[in-house]
Amino acid sequence: MTAAAPRPGLLPAVLRSAPVLAFTSWKGAIAGSFLLLLILGALLAPWLTPYEYDVQNLPGAFQPPSLAHPMGTDEFGRDLLTRILYGARTSLSVSGVAIAISLFCGMVLGASAGYLGGRFDRAVMVVVDLTWAFPEILVALMLVAIIGPGTTGTLVAICVAYLAQFTRLTRAQVMSLKSETFVEAARGMGASGTAILFRHLLPNCLGPVLVAGMLATGDAIILEATLGFFGLGAQPPTPSWGGMMSSGSGLLFKGPWIILFPGLCIALTVVAINLFGDALLHKLDIRERVRSA
Amino acid sequence: MLLEVKDLSLSIGILRLLDRVSFAVDRGQVLGLVGESGSGKSLTALALTGLVRRIGGVVTGGVILFDGQDLAGLPEPALRRLRGKRIAFITQNPMSALDALKTIGDQVDQVARLHLGLSRRAARARTVEILTRLRIPDAAQVARAYPHQLSGGMKQRVVIAMALAADAELIIADEPTTALDVTVQAQIVMILADLVRQRQIGLILITHDMGVVAQICDLVCVLYAGRVAESGPVETLFAAPRHPYSAALIGCIPREGMAPGALKGIPGGVPSAAAYGDACCRFAERCPRADALCRRTRPPERIEGGMTVACHHPLPLLSAAPEVAR
Amino acid sequence: MTKAAEPSAGADPILALSGLTRRFQSGGGFLRPARSMTAVRDLDLTVARGDCVGVVGESGCGKSTLARLAMRLIEPSAGRILFEGADVTHIRGRRLRALRKKLQMVFQDPYASLDPRYTVRDCLEEPFRALGEKVPAGRVEQLLDQVGLPRAFAGNYPHQMSGGQRQRVGIARALAYRPDLIVLDEPTASLDVSIQAQIIALLQDLQRQHGLTYLFISHDLGLVRYFCSRIVVMYLGSVVEVLEDPQAAPAHPYTAALMASSFTPDPTARATIAPMEGEIPSPFALPPGCPFAPRCPRALDRCRSAYPPTVPTARGRVACFNPIEA
Numbered sequence: 001m002t003a004a005a006p007r008p009g010l011l012p013a014v015l016r017s018a019p020v021l022a023f024t025s026w027k028g029a030i031a032g033s034f035l036l037l038l039i040l041g042a043l044l045a046p047w048l049t050p051y052e053y054d055v056q057n058l059p060g061a062f063q064p065p066s067l068a069h070p071m072g073t074d075e076f077g078r079d080l081l082t083r084i085l086y087g088a089r090t091s092l093s094v095s096g097v098a099i100a101i102s103l104f105c106g107m108v109l110g111a112s113a114g115y116l117g118g119r120f121d122r123a124v125m126v127v128v129d130l131t132w133a134f135p136e137i138l139v140a141l142m143l144v145a146i147i148g149p150g151t152t153g154t155l156v157a158i159c160v161a162y163l164a165q166f167t168r169l170t171r172a173q174v175m176s177l178k179s180e181t182f183v184e185a186a187r188g189m190g191a192s193g194t195a196i197l198f199r200h201l202l203p204n205c206l207g208p209v210l211v212a213g214m215l216a217t218g219d220a221i222i223l224e225a226t227l228g229f230f231g232l233g234a235q236p237p238t239p240s241w242g243g244m245m246s247s248g249s250g251l252l253f254k255g256p257w258i259i260l261f262p263g264l265c266i267a268l269t270v271v272a273i274n275l276f277g278d279a280l281l282h283k284l285d286i287r288e289r290v291r292s293a
Numbered sequence: 294m295l296l297e298v299k300d301l302s303l304s305i306g307i308l309r310l311l312d313r314v315s316f317a318v319d320r321g322q323v324l325g326l327v328g329e330s331g332s333g334k335s336l337t338a339l340a341l342t343g344l345v346r347r348i349g350g351v352v353t354g355g356v357i358l359f360d361g362q363d364l365a366g367l368p369e370p371a372l373r374r375l376r377g378k379r380i381a382f383i384t385q386n387p388m389s390a391l392d393a394l395k396t397i398g399d400q401v402d403q404v405a406r407l408h409l410g411l412s413r414r415a416a417r418a419r420t421v422e423i424l425t426r427l428r429i430p431d432a433a434q435v436a437r438a439y440p441h442q443l444s445g446g447m448k449q450r451v452v453i454a455m456a457l458a459a460d461a462e463l464i465i466a467d468e469p470t471t472a473l474d475v476t477v478q479a480q481i482v483m484i485l486a487d488l489v490r491q492r493q494i495g496l497i498l499i500t501h502d503m504g505v506v507a508q509i510c511d512l513v514c515v516l517y518a519g520r521v522a523e524s525g526p527v528e529t530l531f532a533a534p535r536h537p538y539s540a541a542l543i544g545c546i547p548r549e550g551m552a553p554g555a556l557k558g559i560p561g562g563v564p565s566a567a568a569y570g571d572a573c574c575r576f577a578e579r580c581p582r583a584d585a586l587c588r589r590t591r592p593p594e595r596i597e598g599g600m601t602v603a604c605h606h607p608l609p610l611l612s613a614a615p616e617v618a619r
Numbered sequence: 620m621t622k623a624a625e626p627s628a629g630a631d632p633i634l635a636l637s638g639l640t641r642r643f644q645s646g647g648g649f650l651r652p653a654r655s656m657t658a659v660r661d662l663d664l665t666v667a668r669g670d671c672v673g674v675v676g677e678s679g680c681g682k683s684t685l686a687r688l689a690m691r692l693i694e695p696s697a698g699r700i701l702f703e704g705a706d707v708t709h710i711r712g713r714r715l716r717a718l719r720k721k722l723q724m725v726f727q728d729p730y731a732s733l734d735p736r737y738t739v740r741d742c743l744e745e746p747f748r749a750l751g752e753k754v755p756a757g758r759v760e761q762l763l764d765q766v767g768l769p770r771a772f773a774g775n776y777p778h779q780m781s782g783g784q785r786q787r788v789g790i791a792r793a794l795a796y797r798p799d800l801i802v803l804d805e806p807t808a809s810l811d812v813s814i815q816a817q818i819i820a821l822l823q824d825l826q827r828q829h830g831l832t833y834l835f836i837s838h839d840l841g842l843v844r845y846f847c848s849r850i851v852v853m854y855l856g857s858v859v860e861v862l863e864d865p866q867a868a869p870a871h872p873y874t875a876a877l878m879a880s881s882f883t884p885d886p887t888a889r890a891t892i893a894p895m896e897g898e899i900p901s902p903f904a905l906p907p908g909c910p911f912a913p914r915c916p917r918a919l920d921r922c923r924s925a926y927p928p929t930v931p932t933a934r935g936r937v938a939c940f941n942p943i944e945a
Contacts, residue, residue, distance in 0.1 A: 181731040185792075188690055190719035191749035199748075203736055329811040428896075444898045474677040475838055476895050479880035501812055504841075504882035508889055527886045545816040546884040547845030550866070554823060556845060558816030562781050 018207075021283040028279025031272040038269060042088035051079035053086040054237040062255045072257040075247065080261055087239040087262065091269075094151060094234070095220035098158035103213040105159075106166025107202070113167070114174030115197055121171075128164045136161040140223055141232075149232040157227065158220045169212050173205030207284035214277035218270040225266050241266050294358070295320050295495040296341070296463055301355035301365070303340050305348065308566040310336055313355065314521050315601075316514040320462070321493040323486065325510035325527070327500060327542065331563040333519040334499045338465045341497075342380055343372040359463070378408040381456030383466040387448035390455070391440040397424075398436030401454050408459035416458075423454045427484055446477035453484065463495040464488075470505065482509055503546050507531055515539045518564055518575040525600035535600055535607040538576050574605065582606045632701075633800055633832050634666040634689060639698035641684055645903070656902040658684040660856040662698070663929075666800065671826065671833040673847030673865070675840050675877070679902050680853040682836045683727075686804045689834060690724050691715060703799075716750055723793035727805040729785035733777040739763070739788050740773040746795035762791040765828075766821060783814035790821065800832045808838065819846055840874075841881045850935075852877065855902055855910040858929070860937045867934040870942040872917045909940070917941045 022028035041048060057077030065072045071080035113124040131139055140157035147153040177183060178201065186196050221241075227233040228242020229249075236243065241262040248259030296318050303311035311333050318324040326334045339345040341357055343364060357364040359380070364372065376382070384390050392400055401423065402416040411419065417436065424432035427450045440448055449469060456464050466485065470478035486509040489496045500506060506513055506527065514524040515538060523536035534540040541559045561579045569575060577587040584606070592603045598610050639662040644653045659681040666672045674682045687693045689700065691707065700708045707718055723746075726732035733742055743762050747754045760770050766787040777785055786806060793801050803822070807815035819842070825831060837843050843850055843865070850862040852874045860871035869875045876895040897914040900906060906913055912922040921940050929938040 181726050181728060182734045184692060185724070185726060185732045185789075186734075186745065186749060188692055188719065188724045189746045189749040189792075190716040191745070195749060199745075200734055204734070329813050446898050474899065475840070476677060476876055476880045477898055479882070480896070482882075502882075503812070503884040507884045507886045508882040510886075531884065531886050542813065543884055545812040547819075547841050548883060548885075549844075551845055553845075554820070556816045557820050558818070559813040560817070562783060562814070 018280060018283045022276060022279040025279045025282065027275045028283075031275035031279065034268065034272045035276060038088055038272075039092065041085050042092055045082070045085035045089065048085065049079065049082040051082040053078060053083045053239050062251075064255075065257055071261045072255065074244075074258050075251060075255065080244075080258065083239040083244060084241070084261060084265055087241045087244060088265070090151070090234045090238060090240040091221055091224055091228075091242075091266075094155050094240075095158060095217055095224045098155045098224075099162060099213055099217045099220050101155075102159040102162045102216075103166050103209070106163050107170045107209060109163075110167040110170025110172075111174050111197060111202060111205075114171035115178065115193070115201065124167065125171075128167045131160070132164040132168070136219070136223060137226060140227060141230075144227060144232045149227075149235065151234050151238075154224055154227050154233050158223055161223065162216050162220065165216065166209065166212065170205060170209055173208060174201050177201050177204050207281070211277050211281040211284065214280060215274060218273035218277075221266060221270055221273070294318075295322075295360060296497075297356075297358040298337075298341070299356050299358070301337070301340060301357060302353045303336065303345065303350050304353050305345075305350045309353075309569065310350070310519050310566050311340065312520045312569075314514075314516070314519070315355075316512070316521070316524055318463075318495045318497055318512065320495050321489060322512060323489055323496045323498055323510045324512045324514060325498050325500060325506040326514050326516060327503065327506055328516035328522075329501060329542075329563050331518070331565070332516040334501075334516055335467055336519075337516070338382075338467050338497065338499055341465060342376050342382070343367065343369065344376075377404060377461075378459045379461060380463045380465065381459070381461035383449070383452050383456060383464060383469045385468040385471050387445065387452045387472075388440065390452045391448060393440050395439075396436065397438055397440065397443070397451050401436070401451065401458050404455050404458040420454070420458065423457050424451070427454055427457075428480075429454075444477075445473050446480060449473060449477075449481055450484065453481075453488070457488070457492075461494065463497070465497045465499070467499045468501070469498070471500075471502075478505075485509065503543055515542065518569060519566070520575060521594075521601070521603060522576065523600060523602045523604075529599055533608070533610060535597070535602040535610070536576075536604045537580050537582050537606075537608065540608055541579075574603075582608075631668045632665040633668045633703055634664075634834070635699075635701040636662055636664045636689065637699050637701075638663065639685075639688060639700065640696045641681075641688055641693065642696045654903050657856050657905075658902070659688060659695075662858055664851060664858070666832060666834055668799070668832055669830055670849060671835060671847045672849045672851060673835045673837060673843035674851045674853060675837055675843045676853035677838060677877075677899055679855065679899055681856040682838075682853055683804055685853070686724065686802045686834070686836050690722065690802055691718065692724075719750065720796040721799045722802070723796070723798040723800075724802040724804060725786070725789050725793050725806045727808050729782055729789050729806075729809070730777060732789055733785060735777055737777070738773065739768075739775050739777075739780075742777075742788055742792050743773075743795060746792060758795070762794060765794060765825065766791040781814075782810050783817060786810065786814075786818055787821065790818075790825070794825065794829070797829065798831070800834065803833055803835045805836055805838065807842070815842075822846075839881065840877045841883075855899065855905065857910065857938065859911065859939065861935040863935045868943075870932050870934060870937040870944075871939050872915050872941075872943065873911050875943060876914075909938075917943070 023032050060073055060077035061075050063069055063073040069079050069081065071084065073079055109124055113121040139161045143157040143160055144153045147156055183196055183200055186200055224233060225242030225245065228240040229246040231246060233242050234240040244262040245259050248262065251258055294317050298317065299315050300313045301311055302309065302313055314337060316324060326337060328334050336345065340350065340352065341364065352365045355365065398417060398420050401420040405411045405416040405419050420436055421432045424435060429435050429447065429450055470481050473481060482505055485496060488494055498510060510527045512525065513527050513530050515522045515536065517538050522538045523530065523534065530539060531543060534543060545558055547556055559579055564575060572591055573589060574583065574587040574592045577583040580587065586605050592605045594601055594603045639659055640657065641659045642655050642657050644655050662685065674685060676682045688695050695708065699706060702718060702722065710718065740759050743759045744754045759773055763770050763772060768784060768787050807818050810818065826833060835843065835847055847865055850865050851858055852860040852871065854873050860869060860874045862869065869878060895914055900913065908924045909922040909927050912918040915922065919941050927938045927940045929936050932942065
């Protein structure tokens, strides 16, 4: 415990170090390392593999896993590991960016609805409840149908599909925090509404909302893969995990590894994200953080 | 003796939470267990009925003699038969003891039917009679009500009624009036005092309120950090507290005609269980009379003038003015 | 309704409330009209500079609403608030922010009133940052010294401190701008008696050193009689009695009942009078006439039909048709 404590702000030191602390538990360490490796692999893909993801080599099609091709090759003779690494770029970045945007918009909407209340709150909640009434996949399909298939469409679809969830969560958090005595105390000190929102309400609801965002990223990867599977996601030759599973589904007996490895990647990534989210939630609790620090 | 606790020690994990606690209460007596939060009062209550096992507590020494039977070694099924029938609990928050979905009558009836084997009709008649005796107006009507329809004081009376329904011989009340309004608190305290005298029940009253202790207790046991600081008859304790801690606790209550600035409090706070020292007086850090001896040696228990006091430098016998509260 | 003018207790009233009323709406919805209750009804009160006025009453008497009205945390339904002679009932913006520097509050629950993510330093700097001002160098350390906390505590989070320490932070925060008046809303209600006495002693020291004025809200008449120089007794939203001398005998039967309900820590002076029957009625369904009449041992027929006017007595003023004679 040092005397010079960090300033509280929208992003207090707690949050900056919580992901690091999440590694101190077994769950968090394993899941976190997997995710880190995956992200590194995606980033360094051009340097990690000697193959190109889009160059066809028809004579070398349908090779089972070997030393040269650890995950085998697909129906066009492309190295599967290379395509999975490049696919991770699409899957992770599309779902990650979409959730980040969705989270930001949801927090702004939810916090202002919860804090202001009244007509604005009711208007926001009507729209949010309407989207909430449909499954995410349905909302996403509808939006892709409007915008058209591709990376942008997927991104917007995921973004809107999860907006309702984040808005509701932030609103509920803000509304319960609003009646806390420390908020009343801040008003008694003359703090303005904006100051209370940014100094007390948002920092206190940031933890649960960020963890919800983390967990939603897992869901979003599945949603992105589903859209890809339907051929509505990233368009060929850009690899995406969903798209790869889709093309592998017709070749289940000829080359089972073509669908197995992308599927495995999706499953492991989602599990890892959920486990890491769990560990993060635990460490985001300020009491827990100070104890372990 | 209805209940006699001798040298009771209790641990949860590596923490030794109670250290050789002794006290006794007979039928028709009220024993006050007093001390600040963290002194081990509530834990003692849990230990008496074996409920402490559910939170991982282990009795590491001493005996709990209830009517001659040692409860410390009794297996859980036998204890369960005792709880609710011969030993009853009254908690601080009456709502936690009542089922929100059942009527008051059903809940009180249940106790009598379970432990006394009464019929539905006989149990209800008995319930109404008990509620009436607890000065609940229109008892038959109240028996049909649900907990949320009653005020806090009424609910606490219903909890007392449940204790009486099975003819409990010993009632352990953990801060039974803390959550209630002042005037209602006085009513409940008076009801408890009357019950003890009329029905010859033993009552262990856990409280931090020295005013309530002075009002209804016969015996007091002052706990500090898991040890008994002082115990004995209430008149003697209030007239001439021997342990500096008891004196300081009494001095914390504002009294008629107290000069401004006379209320000082006790400096510092109760140590956490992890910081308990063994070979020392645990109150030494906050005690105005403490010296090197107190920090080095556990004070022996001495019995003088009817009081048991564990202090190296007790206040003089029968000195009217408590020195620490000056 | 006739009213005795509130005597201007001292020459220099810092806070003057007149005809202050606050109504709350509750429930209401489809096919069900909203119910309304009056939490504070037509309340007159002046607080002289340097005084310590105690407001005492049981739950639902409106004392916390009164604190929040005086703090301008909630808006009154009717009435006026004068602070240092200026009408502040409806001021907003810059003038309200200027008022905040002179008027501060300490809350009941010291855990809930501190942001769990704030260190002690953050808490003590917040009053300055809330008004967009620079934190004077060394002010945090100075405040910690004033409330008797070690300077090293500046980096602590609330959950690392005991209740008493947290409340000291709450008091230090209220002192940040050197206010003239501090509203103390049950600052010791959730603390142990030993810690309560510490906090009260600290508040007395601070009042002497800084010439502070206190409006002290409490449910504990004994504590108010010790700590305050003037007592205001409230029951169900109305002031029933004002005692100019805290040691004076009460004129209102409710004040008398409150006094009888607080037990003195002296077993030889056990209360023998029967405690007051009944409980506080729901503020949503007030009986006509005097709200205390249904529980009052001295109630006349008139009390059940008309609200008693406030009349001056030798000891202050009282709202009762049949007051207890001195």
